[in-house]
Amino acid sequence: MQIDEMAERLRLVFRAMKRQAVSVGGADGPTHAETFVLALLDEQGAMTPSALSLAQNVRPQSVGQALDVMSARGWVARGPHPTDRRQILVSLTAAGRRALAKGRRLRQAWLVRELGRLKPAERRLLSSSITIFERLFQTENQP
Numbered sequence: 001m002q003i004d005e006m007a008e009r010l011r012l013v014f015r016a017m018k019r020q021a022v023s024v025g026g027a028d029g030p031t032h033a034e035t036f037v038l039a040l041l042d043e044q045g046a047m048t049p050s051a052l053s054l055a056q057n058v059r060p061q062s063v064g065q066a067l068d069v070m071s072a073r074g075w076v077a078r079g080p081h082p083t084d085r086r087q088i089l090v091s092l093t094a095a096g097r098r099a100l101a102k103g104r105r106l107r108q109a110w111l112v113r114e115l116g117r118l119k120p121a122e123r124r125l126l127s128s129s130i131t132i133f134e135r136l137f138q139t140e141n142q143p
Contacts, residue, residue, distance in 0.1 A: 041076065
């Protein structure tokens with residue numbers, strides 16, 4: 001298989017996997033974009049809306065709308081910036097942390113079920129491939 005064909009097939013497989021994983025979260029859980037924000041706040045701590053916008057590469061208005069929804073659901077809280085009164089900081093709430101953890105648990109359970117459908121030889125082959133993907137994308141067991 002040529003490298004360009006391999007890249008195309010991998011891209012399509014990863015896209016399909018991502019779509020299926022996102023759909024596992026359920027109607028009451030965060031959307032993919034909301035999950036990204038919640039995970040970023042969990043990893044980085046409180047951030048300004050403009051920093052969230054830059055991290056997502058989206059318009060500040062889009063982040064503002066998403067934050068309104070997440071704030072209404074109790075997943076994030078807005079507070080004053082400690083050194084710049086013109087800005088606000090967005091932080092993850094306990095409810096947001098629970099929503100993020102629930103989504104991760106559901107996606108993990110889905111993936112475990114799917115991997116369980118593989119034959120032992122297929123699981124061994126996939127297991128050895130994971131090391132290659134980790135090296136390619138330098139993930140090294142990131143959550």
